[in-house]
Amino acid sequence: MQVVVVGSGYSGTLVANRIDRTVQDARITVINPRPDFVERVRLHQQIAGTYSAATPLAQVLREAITVRVGAVDKIGDGAVALADGGRIDFDYAFVAVGSTVVPMPGTVAVGTWEGAQQARAVLTDLPGGGRVTVIGGGPTGIETAAEIAEARPDLRVRLIGSAVGGGLSAGAHRRLRTGLERLTVEIIDDEVTEVVSDAGQFAGVVRLRSGADLGSDLTLWAIVADVPDLAVRSGLAVDARGRVVVDEFLRSTSDARIFAVGDCAAVPGARFACYTALPQAIHAADNLARLCKGRKLKPHSFPYWNRGISLGRRDAITQFTHADDSVRRAYLAGRGAVALKEMGTHSAFSSARAGVSRF
Missing domain, CATH: 3.50.50.60 (FAD/NAD(P)-binding domain)
Known part of the structure; x- marks a missing residue:
């Protein structure tokens, strides 16, 4: 067969x-x-x-x-x-x-291998003080902004989304934003209407629905839809x-x-x-x-039973859910959530390689 x-x-x-x-x-x-x-x-x-x-x-x-x-x-x-x-x-x-991922022109798609490699190359060459803009308020955008901010504290990282962390309970949502702020990630609750890049590069101006124009040295598209x-x-x-x-x-x-x-x-x-x-x-x-x-x-x-979001290597959020994926009030944050997220990520890889369930 x-x-x-x-x-x-x-x-x-x-x-x-x-x-x-x-x-x-x-x-x-x-x-x-x-x-x-x-x-x-x-x-x-x-x-x-x-x-x-x-x-x-x-x-x-x-x-x-x-x-x-x-x-x-x-x-x-x-x-x-x-x-x-x-x-x-x-x-x-x-x-x-x-x-x-279908990225907006002038941005790099972070949800694909090719985009991640491209973003890594640009990020490596970005000098201290550079401005990194991550577009997308869901888990992909949150994790990308947090990881970059923790790994490169010399950069200015902003996260733009119409509802950053909007799928969480009220308590988890507040804790998420506190975690991002601890990493000095600037959170902007708005929608991006256009990215005007410089000479085909991924630096330029990010235009918001509110009318603001933001300069950016690297703009990442983190919406997987x-x-x-x-x-x-x-x-x-x-x-x-x-x-x-x-x-x-x-x-x-x-x-x-x-x-x-x-x-x-x-x-x-x-x-x-x-x-x-x-x-x-x-x-x-x-x-x-x-x-x-x-x-x-x-x-x-x-x-x-849960949703996990990493906030760098030392912080995370685990949002507990009902069986239908609707959120509960309960959540876990900090080291315990980091351990759960890492266990789940490792189990996903080992399950795929072994052909068995390890969840």
Whole structure:
């Protein structure tokens, strides 16, 4: 049986390794645009130079798995069409291409490996007193601004968002802003309407809806809200955001031979996070194993219990949630939250590499 996995982030890597462990006689091919596994939840550390977020796929995928480095043009009708003209047939396929970032012109996208590398290079050359602007008030923006401010206290870091930390409880929200202020991050609750860059570089003027113009020596776009258009190009059923519409077993409603997991899958109630992608990957891989054994498939369900946000290496927020991801009043901050966040991040990597659940 030929299985193709498109994408080797957290969910794709876990799917491939788990199928290799559990499905007898499966011949697995992983297609990825780069030869490395990227710990996306550590890209803010990659930018700040506090961690190397890339590991060769050969070190995270099981030995029997074939790796094809390249881009996918379309998937469907039992085959994957590659951008280089190649074709790989499959009995079952998994779409695990994750989410992506479409940056505003004049900014660097921090939610991609290429953007993180570019941002790191510019940041390394930025002299003391330089102004770094991070656009995006969600976890990606918060973690990026905090990591840079802690690693480079000689820089002036500002964070702009319409509602910085808005998804937290009132107490966690206040503690978050206190943590950012301790790192001397300037918080601006506003919307960016335009970035006017100097000669194609990432320095220039950031214009706000309020009418203010802010000078910036490096402007980073930290809003992760899009998915690759592979599913759209392939003619699969998608939702308004371009995510693959799946049934309760995580199979495409257009083609039952295709599973979709992670950020690119329209799983009801799921948010962009490896926290949700990994359980989906485990469940989809196990459903394939059930299919191969003639057993009944199980519907996917997943209860939330927290959201974690790092504030540099020595501070963090853990927001506790109800099972439906609505926030509780309770939260944890400081060293305890740091330990929980680091444990979760490490578990995500080790789970993907081992093909097992470590949550």
